[in-house]
Amino acid sequence: MTLMSALKSGFSVCVLGLAGMLSAQAEELLKPFLSAPDQAGDVRTVGEQVKKSLKEAGFSVLGEYAVHDTSRVFAVTSDVLRKTAARTERGAYGAVMRVALAEEGGKVQVSCTHPRYLAKAYRLADSLESVLTALEGAVGCKTPYGAQGISARELADYHYAVGMEYFEDVYDLGKYASFEEAVKTVEANLAEKKAGVGKVYRVDIPGRQQVLFGVAMRTKAAGGDKYADDAFQMAVVDADARKRAAYLPYEILVNGAKAEALHMRYRMALYFPDLPMVGDGPSFFKLSSSPDAVLQVLRTVSGGKVDEPSSAQGWQMGGQ
Numbered sequence: 001m002t003l004m005s006a007l008k009s010g011f012s013v014c015v016l017g018l019a020g021m022l023s024a025q026a027e028e029l030l031k032p033f034l035s036a037p038d039q040a041g042d043v044r045t046v047g048e049q050v051k052k053s054l055k056e057a058g059f060s061v062l063g064e065y066a067v068h069d070t071s072r073v074f075a076v077t078s079d080v081l082r083k084t085a086a087r088t089e090r091g092a093y094g095a096v097m098r099v100a101l102a103e104e105g106g107k108v109q110v111s112c113t114h115p116r117y118l119a120k121a122y123r124l125a126d127s128l129e130s131v132l133t134a135l136e137g138a139v140g141c142k143t144p145y146g147a148q149g150i151s152a153r154e155l156a157d158y159h160y161a162v163g164m165e166y167f168e169d170v171y172d173l174g175k176y177a178s179f180e181e182a183v184k185t186v187e188a189n190l191a192e193k194k195a196g197v198g199k200v201y202r203v204d205i206p207g208r209q210q211v212l213f214g215v216a217m218r219t220k221a222a223g224g225d226k227y228a229d230d231a232f233q234m235a236v237v238d239a240d241a242r243k244r245a246a247y248l249p250y251e252i253l254v255n256g257a258k259a260e261a262l263h264m265r266y267r268m269a270l271y272f273p274d275l276p277m278v279g280d281g282p283s284f285f286k287l288s289s290s291p292d293a294v295l296q297v298l299r300t301v302s303g304g305k306v307d308e309p310s311s312a313q314g315w316q317m318g319g320q
Contacts, residue, residue: 029149030117032271033244034132036140038107043072046108047101050074050139054099057138062096063201065216067231070103071245075201075214080131085205085212087125090167092205092212092253093262094122097131099139100246112141113246120155121270122167145242147273160269160284161277167266171295173252173259174304179209182254185303186213195300196222196229200249209256214249219297227293237272239282247271250294252302259302264291288314 039046043066051061051074059076066072075096085095097118102109112135115128135141150158159166176182190199190213200214220229227233230248238244247268252261269275269284278285291314299306 027151027153029151030114030120030155031144031147031149032114032117032273033144033146033242033246034112034114034135034141035143035145035242036110036112038109041108043070043101043103043108046110047072047074050099050101050110053138057134059134059138062203063199063214065200065214065249067234067245067248071243072101073245073248074099075249077203078131078134080126080128082203082206084119084124084126084128086207088123090170090253090255091122091124092203092208092210092255093251094118094124094128095203095205095212096201096214096251097135098246098248099135099141100243102243102245104241104243109243110139110141111145111243111246112139114144117144117150117155120152121158123156146244146271150273158266158270158273160265160273164269165263165266167262169263169266170253170260171263171298172306173261173299173302174306175258176304177257179254179256182257182259182304183211186211186252186254186259186301189301189303190215193218193222194303195219195297196224197297197301209254211254213252213254215252215298215301216249217294217297219293224297225289225293227287227289228297233268233287233290236286237268237275237282237284244271250298252298259304261294261298264294285314290314 054061054076059078062075062077064072064074075098077096081095085091097115098113100111115131119128196219198216200216203212217228217230220226220232252259276283
């Protein structure tokens, strides 16, 4: 190779490397939530208008959840969300978006889960761009927040840290004799509010033996483990000025003759990815007992047969 050829070759490598770096820098960073303009009033009056707007935009309001008197979460779905959910094995987790209200500083904050963020994280076969557009048109959810941002590539294989769970590392909540028995058992236990857990919504996934339940965990009031309690957990992690009530409710997925749920160390980290492991302020370590507490409570309310009872360790690094 001549000197000139070597110089040209080296220049080409540098140009390609620089192009790759610029492409990486230009890659969009996604965030878990979208905020809308604040509204005057209270969660009740604003909530009625929000529900009306959502229905007019083609969403079905499946249920609502009030963790506090000053907050409200609406679980919504649509034909696009249900059909997209049916296209992948665990797409059911993306069948529902949440719209939240929170009273702060004399105003009502309005926020939504970010459809494109969840589409990547839950490995859906659609970007849900149309759902994003519909939410913006209905309630004004437009400005991303809740993290510094995560690339689409990272979201598709997201986990908080080494040794922490991925999307597919779900809680095993038990098995049943049939899909029908699984749904019937979970429905009955939620209606009974077993272990302090009640139903917020149910959505059936078309063409699949899958039902996604949104559940309210009020375990502390029921005399159970406070570490599984929604209000207790949110008091620890939801400390920023812009609230993230749309993290709730948690889900149980009946998948054929089995029940499962996303592991808390995956699910909570997905919605609070910048929260530190330890520290004087909000941190995952302050909920060190919650992953196991959530597992045990969800197993109780699911009522399925678990062959190998196991515990989910806390937020310590490297635990499984």
